[in-house]
Amino acid sequence: MTYRILDAASLRDWLAQQPELSQRLGGAAADWSIREVSDGNLNTVFLVDGVAGALCCKQALPHVRVAPDWPMPLERALYESRYMRAVAPAVAGLMPELFAYDTGLFLIVMECLTEHEVLRSALIAGRAPSGFSAVIGTYVARTVQATGWINQPFETGARLLEQFSGNTALTRITVDLILTDPYRVCDRNPEPEAGLLDDVKALQTDEILHRAVGRLQDRFLTVRQALLHGDLHTGSIMLHGTDVRVIDGEFATMGPVGFDCGLYLGNLALHLCAAPHKAAELRAEMVAFWQSFSEELRSALQNGGGDMWALSGPAGRQDLVASFLKDILRDMAGFCGLEMIRRTVGFAQVADYGLCGTAQERLLARQKALQIGRTLIVEGGSQRSFDGVLSLMGL
């Protein structure tokens, strides 16, 4: 079908022509309830309810939803659908099920998570049940074993490189917004609050920091270890009780595993800066994340199955896996720092700072995030344990 921006009426017509989707909804098309719930920066999202079931329909717009003069290729929906297909067998139950993808409409139709809440909102509201981070650790570990070189023949990774390297429109956002803009004068950077001007200026003139950011740029662009979600922050996770789901894989690209880990950790650390009284519970979430991630990955990689490390027996593999996990840990620390800085002074900031009671508290929270972020970027590359990373955060 030729592309056009859907509204509730035209979406209803389209769904009515799809037998499998109509059947999932049940009843007559006229009786389906359709409401727009667009919330992210880039796309329109509709929830459709029928007598038998519900669907979530996500359509790419030809521009950034919240900035209509910023054009954005529609193909990102294709990459998101590819990502869902690539990791679905490994993370069944941890992401919404993909029901259909329409190549012309750039429309994803997936399982509707009606009862779920965005993790960031739940955290801000103080109602996120503990333990969600262990699920995210499992999620990342499973995507790595399904899409990396250690458990799969090398052709799997090669095919993923072929399928995802064209996702340049969204990778350009990562390169600019995460890896570059916060450290230079740039029109996209919002005007900082007055008290933060010196801190922002310092980021733009700190040569040691710039060199360390350069090393992370290198890691992000050249180290293609596994298929990344690419935007794994607390706004890309939904939960309902213990049911935790990862959404919004449109930034997917092959890259360093520590990138997904670092973005996730960075968003917990940002929340901590805004809500320092929650230190104990957030530290526990961070520990649970790394523990479930590293244990699941270690055990999966020990079995192997790929061309990489195929020569080594159990002892050799143990050593290689340990070294791989140490590389991930270091990358994670650095990317965590990048995420903390860009979400504090860059184009897309986090709502968590709204938790601060006063402007002065908010300023201090932001300054702390910038300071921890810098420390993680500059010193992350020499860490040897997760405790070391936590101590860079003052935990």
Added chain:
Amino acid sequence: MTYRILDAASLRDWLAQQPELSQRLGGAAADWSIREVSDGNLNTVFLVDGVAGALCCKQALPHVRVAPDWPMPLERALYESRYMRAVAPAVAGLMPELFAYDTGLFLIVMECLTEHEVLRSALIAGRAPSGFSAVIGTYVARTVQATGWINQPFETGARLLEQFSGNTALTRITVDLILTDPYRVCDRNPEPEAGLLDDVKALQTDEILHRAVGRLQDRFLTVRQALLHGDLHTGSIMLHGTDVRVIDGEFATMGPVGFDCGLYLGNLALHLCAAPHKAAELRAEMVAFWQSFSEELRSALQNGGGDMWALSGPAGRQDLVASFLKDILRDMAGFCGLEMIRRTVGFAQVADYGLCGTAQERLLARQKALQIGRTLIVEGGSQRSFDGVLSLMGL
């Protein structure tokens, strides 16, 4: 045109229908002289002479030329033509000019290097004029600046990843023949001469070596720094006096720069094992290679132009470039060792050993290559200078 295996007659008919190519040859089609000169393992090659000029026509066969029961996808010719197009602007005059590529025939038509000789043959015959390695160093440095992330917007590397990651049939050869087979029992490995049996057995049971090979497998598969030639041995280089050309880019893939460097260096080192009296001149070639490579690359990367390292000024860049060159050096040492071992006991061995006067000399030469190869693989990763790498070779 539908694929069919060309002979001299059908090639003449096809060329006669290509106005631009006919014009390059000049005169009547019936007067063109066509001779087959197939020499490599994989393809048929014809040289065509006319009154105005000459052409080299290289066609992919659906199987390995020297092993007809080993099927080999034709697409490798497509990747070779893509490689030539991708690097041509950077290395004009250092590779044959590409005149045409026929997608149906999987046929490359290029500049004919009638007066040139394969470097390996020239070395064996003792008639390679000194200085060729400096040209190869320049060649590799220029391909890196044209296809890597440091001098180009990241979209350049992303497009190359998209275009070359499908070259899995030939990368599979690299993964098997270079990175795995020599270290395990495998039908493809030829039966070693009696005196080498213990050495071959040792390669198959050396856990420290296997772990180090595992690290190089990791580097080869995950570190995508620039577009590699992928098979840069002395049989992939032709020369005539000071005119040096790189041919046979069908193994092209994005990978670690040290892979191209290491394969080249490894073939010089193999020649040295077979002809130890040439130590001084071969050492000089190795030094010239690294000097021209590292100096040209250092100066090109200092200027930048890519997203990577864009934040850093001259001092920061100098530091980042130095660290990049050190990584290349270490990878180079390791891949050099892998090449030495696989060309000594693996599927495709080198003719250089024919220089040995007696069977005993040949055995000692091979043992020396295996010993140096192992040292380079195990200790290459901790080298800090090119002199350090040379000393691992006993130079």
